[in-house]
Amino acid sequence: MMNTTDAMHWIHEFRSIIWFLVFLAAFAVLMFSAWAFASYVDKKESNGSFAPDNRFNDDWD
Numbered sequence: 001m002m003n004t005t006d007a008m009h010w011i012h013e014f015r016s017i018i019w020f021l022v023f024l025a026a027f028a029v030l031m032f033s034a035w036a037f038a039s040y041v042d043k044k045e046s047n048g049s050f051a052p053d054n055r056f057n058d059d060w061d
Helices: 004-013 015-047
Strands: none
Touching: 004 015
């Protein structure tokens, strides 16, 4: 059974590793959010929900 001083010593000992894991988890969440948003936009574009860009399409006949 660990008491408080042992836990504090462990946290102090592996502080850099813990910070690395925290930042790695934050980066993973950020990358997943970017992937989910890109997938959502891609699905919308393939579905035709976004208006197509016809500004340079002057072929009326």
